[in-house]
Amino acid sequence: MTKTIEQIAQKAKHVSPTLANLSSAKKNQILLRIGDHLKQNSKKISKANQLDVKAAEEMVKNNTLSLPLLNRLKLNDEKINQLSVYLEEVSKLEDPVGKKQFAMELDTGLELTRLSCPIGVLAVIFESRPEVVIQVSALSLKSGNAVILKGGREASHSNRVLFELIDQVLAEFELSGAVNLIETREDVAALLDQDEHIDLIIPRGSNEFVRYIQDNTKIPVLGHSSGICHIYIDKTYDIDKAIPVTIDAKIDYPSACNAVETLLLHEDAAKLILPQLIGELNDAGIKILACENTLKLSQGSQVKIEPATAEDWKTEYSDLVLSVKIVPSVEAAVNHINQFSSHHTDTIITEDPNAADYFMKRVDSGCVFHNVSTRFSDGYVFGLGAEVGISTNKTHSRGPVGLEGLVIYKYLLSGNGQKRASYSGENAKVFKHKKLPLN
Amino acid sequence: MTKTIEQIAQKAKHVSPTLANLSSAKKNQILLRIGDHLKQNSKKISKANQLDVKAAEEMVKNNTLSLPLLNRLKLNDEKINQLSVYLEEVSKLEDPVGKKQFAMELDTGLELTRLSCPIGVLAVIFESRPEVVIQVSALSLKSGNAVILKGGREASHSNRVLFELIDQVLAEFELSGAVNLIETREDVAALLDQDEHIDLIIPRGSNEFVRYIQDNTKIPVLGHSSGICHIYIDKTYDIDKAIPVTIDAKIDYPSACNAVETLLLHEDAAKLILPQLIGELNDAGIKILACENTLKLSQGSQVKIEPATAEDWKTEYSDLVLSVKIVPSVEAAVNHINQFSSHHTDTIITEDPNAADYFMKRVDSGCVFHNVSTRFSDGYVFGLGAEVGISTNKTHSRGPVGLEGLVIYKYLLSGNGQKRASYSGENAKVFKHKKLPLN
Numbered sequence: 117m118t119k120t121i122e123q124i125a126q127k128a129k130h131v132s133p134t135l136a137n138l139s140s141a142k143k144n145q146i147l148l149r150i151g152d153h154l155k156q157n158s159k160k161i162s163k164a165n166q167l168d169v170k171a172a173e174e175m176v177k178n179n180t181l182s183l184p185l186l187n188r189l190k191l192n193d194e195k196i197n198q199l200s201v202y203l204e205e206v207s208k209l210e211d212p213v214g215k216k217q218f219a220m221e222l223d224t225g226l227e228l229t230r231l232s233c234p235i236g237v238l239a240v241i242f243e244s245r246p247e248v249v250i251q252v253s254a255l256s257l258k259s260g261n262a263v264i265l266k267g268g269r270e271a272s273h274s275n276r277v278l279f280e281l282i283d284q285v286l287a288e289f290e291l292s293g294a295v296n297l298i299e300t301r302e303d304v305a306a307l308l309d310q311d312e313h314i315d316l317i318i319p320r321g322s323n324e325f326v327r328y329i330q331d332n333t334k335i336p337v338l339g340h341s342s343g344i345c346h347i348y349i350d351k352t353y354d355i356d357k358a359i360p361v362t363i364d365a366k367i368d369y370p371s372a373c374n375a376v377e378t379l380l381l382h383e384d385a386a387k388l389i390l391p392q393l394i395g396e397l398n399d400a401g402i403k404i405l406a407c408e409n410t411l412k413l414s415q416g417s418q419v420k421i422e423p424a425t426a427e428d429w430k431t432e433y434s435d436l437v438l439s440v441k442i443v444p445s446v447e448a449a450v451n452h453i454n455q456f457s458s459h460h461t462d463t464i465i466t467e468d469p470n471a472a473d474y475f476m477k478r479v480d481s482g483c484v485f486h487n488v489s490t491r492f493s494d495g496y497v498f499g500l501g502a503e504v505g506i507s508t509n510k511t512h513s514r515g516p517v518g519l520e521g522l523v524i525y526k527y528l529l530s531g532n533g534q535k536r537a538s539y540s541g542e543n544a545k546v547f548k549h550k551k552l553p554l555n
Numbered sequence: 556m557t558k559t560i561e562q563i564a565q566k567a568k569h570v571s572p573t574l575a576n577l578s579s580a581k582k583n584q585i586l587l588r589i590g591d592h593l594k595q596n597s598k599k600i601s602k603a604n605q606l607d608v609k610a611a612e613e614m615v616k617n618n619t620l621s622l623p624l625l626n627r628l629k630l631n632d633e634k635i636n637q638l639s640v641y642l643e644e645v646s647k648l649e650d651p652v653g654k655k656q657f658a659m660e661l662d663t664g665l666e667l668t669r670l671s672c673p674i675g676v677l678a679v680i681f682e683s684r685p686e687v688v689i690q691v692s693a694l695s696l697k698s699g700n701a702v703i704l705k706g707g708r709e710a711s712h713s714n715r716v717l718f719e720l721i722d723q724v725l726a727e728f729e730l731s732g733a734v735n736l737i738e739t740r741e742d743v744a745a746l747l748d749q750d751e752h753i754d755l756i757i758p759r760g761s762n763e764f765v766r767y768i769q770d771n772t773k774i775p776v777l778g779h780s781s782g783i784c785h786i787y788i789d790k791t792y793d794i795d796k797a798i799p800v801t802i803d804a805k806i807d808y809p810s811a812c813n814a815v816e817t818l819l820l821h822e823d824a825a826k827l828i829l830p831q832l833i834g835e836l837n838d839a840g841i842k843i844l845a846c847e848n849t850l851k852l853s854q855g856s857q858v859k860i861e862p863a864t865a866e867d868w869k870t871e872y873s874d875l876v877l878s879v880k881i882v883p884s885v886e887a888a889v890n891h892i893n894q895f896s897s898h899h900t901d902t903i904i905t906e907d908p909n910a911a912d913y914f915m916k917r918v919d920s921g922c923v924f925h926n927v928s929t930r931f932s933d934g935y936v937f938g939l940g941a942e943v944g945i946s947t948n949k950t951h952s953r954g955p956v957g958l959e960g961l962v963i964y965k966y967l968l969s970g971n972g973q974k975r976a977s978y979s980g981e982n983a984k985v986f987k988h989k990k991l992p993l994n
Contacts, residue, residue: 480575
């Protein structure tokens with residue numbers, strides 16, 4: 117009998133206190149065991165993956181799937197080996213659970229401690245790449261969380277076999293229910309109602325998909341629905357930084373959420389830099405949509421430039437397209453960014469430390485950069501060890517999120533029979549509030 | 556012309572980058588100035604408060620308002636002085652903004668820093684006590700956040716005069732829009748739609764009210780809709796802790812969210828402790844609603860005990876009522892709590908360190924206590940300096956929340972023209988990832 121989504125969520129919740137209290141050694145042992153199990157079953161994985169790949173090849177022929185998506189779907193022996201290495205790497209990361217964050221003697225014999233602990237039950241919804249089943253399971257287990265996974269339809273056979281291999285290892289450790297797989301869109305809709313059992317949803321996918329999740333659940337959502345990143349070239353710029361950084365931020369991976377979408381130019385900079393900038397952007401294959409002032413300043417240019425509309429300042433192209441706007445000052449640049457940015461990553465190019473300081477202090481985004489490509493906004497690049505996702509939220513976690521984003525804390529208070537009433541009214545006892553060392 | 560809620564929220568958002576970058580000295584100066592301004596205008600405050608009090612006295616006569624609510628409404632000179640002292644205390648708290656949380660050299664000339672920063676724009680909705688206008692404004696300003704306040708209707712004259720006094724001081728510092736007051740229920744409904752401009756809502760009030768807010772907005776909500784707290788008396792208990800702690804947790808402040816609602820008894824403990832326990836609870840004026848086993852064990856008792864229904868395990872009485880249930884083990888107690896607790900505060904009474912350890916590790920609540928009353932769950936008691944509220948969320952902030960709960964962080968990266976492409980492909984540069992000291 118198939119379990120309902122509610123039963124799956126309940127079971128995940130039920131196993132979560134056990135997961136929360138596994139030792140680091142035990143968690144790492146499980147991760148390494150999964151890695152071995154994957155390698156031992158690489159043929160089985162390949163076989164299942166072949167079914168997905170064949171179906172996808174048909175879809176490519178019918179133009180219902182793109183070639184890059186087909187390639188992302190493929191799991192060969194090398195990729196399976198890489199997954200084993202990934203599991204080993206995660207096993208070596210610092211355990212985020214059980215860290216003492218705060219300790220205070222409230223009174224003699226009354227000690228308060230705050231310890232990091234897992235969030236509880238996560239739900240992670242992602243698209244085609246089947247490796248994500250392993251990656252997300254590893255991060256969830258390492259942080260002591262139970263997880264419910266929903267992968268892309270195109271990878272369903274691969275996802276299922278990877279899940280089954282994980283589940284076999286978890287059963288050996290009496291942890292069935294710690295990782296769960298659901299498979300249909302109806303299941304996702306049912307999942308969104310499980311706010312009693314699921315503590316955090318992490319959607320990975322298109323903007324529309326993430327927005328759909330955000331709009332249809334009371335469960336907190338970690339993620340970003342869009343990546344409208346900016347580069348602002350200030351009055352005092354170094355051309356050898358300005359142009360290469362802008363081109364890198366657009367062409368290195370145009371469909372990434374940390375690719376630049378809008379270039380803002382100080383009017384003084386625009387007068388000097390525009391001809392060369394436009395030429396080099398054009399040479400790099402970037403289509404330009406420009407504001408009226410940019411169009412005026414570019415009259416006579418050999419490069420074809422199209423006018424931008426009001427919509428362009430709110431658009432994530434995810435393609436080799438860049439909107440360009442001239443602004444009168446760094447203040448105007450910051451105001452434009454705070455109005456139109458998705459609060460993901462924004463960069464200033466300037467040699468003026470005051471302008472840099474103003475920009476970094478006042479731009480309200482998770483990542484604010486100076487003289488460096490927006491593409492550096494990434495958990496691995498930031499040295500966080502592993503990336504859970506990128507968040508544009510203003511609470512809990514912001515910017516690239518590492519394992520730390522999968523934990524919360526609890527307060528533990530130990531006493532010897534104290535009553536609250538003893539600390540109020542006449543002859544009230546007084547709290548000591550003596551901070552204790554964390555080690 | 557009255558401003559629309561959207562205009563108020565936009566203005567608050569607009570001033571927030573300025574607030575975010577005020578020095579600690581400036582923020583403290585503003586707080587102290589508000590304190591002085593309150594004292595200088597105590598007559599004006601009293602006069603406005605008199606209007607509210609008179610209207611409320613009429614309502615008490617008509618039985619449309621309770622006497623305790625009337626008393627909470629009153630603002631006399633002593634209370635106004637206390638508010639000045641409160642502002643002084645908040646000025647002395649550590650500034651939560653601008654703390655370096657993480658620093659890493661990604662590569663030579665490429666340095667990453669993570670700094671704490673304000674969340675942005677808060678909305679705080681509360682009931683009758685007018686002091687809250689001052690308290691919440693102080694905490695918001697200290698943490699560099701703009702705030703939109705909505706107080707209780709009964710205190711509307713008092714709230715308005717207090718807001719106006721704050722607004723006068725803010726205007727002196729060119730910070731108009733940092734604190735805002737809205738006044739009607741329709742305004743609250745409009746506020747809930749401002750997810751583009753408002754970053755966090757903190758509702759304080761009845762369970763129904765908090766649930767209404769949670770159910771009707773996409774803005775993150777910090778708070779708790781109910782406080783169903785438990786005490787579990789284990790097999791190995793000390794009667795001189797068990798009974799006084801239980802009585803304190805119920806009678807010290809029965810309508811508080813950290814008052815106990817359900818008492819769980821290990822069956823071995825129940826056999827020994829029940830007659831005395833029931834007698835003392837009864838003497839303290841506590842009505843008992845008991846499970847079947849408790850009723851059986853209490854046959855012949857002089858105290859009248861009523862049977863509990865399934866609803867009782869989910870009920871916050873906020874009154875001198877306690878539900879009592881016998882459980883076979885500490886495991887069963889933890890399971891009951893994880894199922895029925897509002898994850899606020901739960902206590903074990905035991906002399907067995909293993910049972911205490913098991914309970915504290917596995918109960919999934921913000922505050923888990925050993926041998927101490929649930930009533931200790933409070934920001935001031937915990938030494939957090941000031942309490943913003945109590946959260947039963949699993950993300951961002953949990954348990955009593957201090958100023959720390961009103962900040963998030965941003966990543967700042969400074970480079971000298973680095974491109975992401977240089978760190979991939981052939982001849983890729985390698986990241987150093989060298990942690991830097993935080994001071």
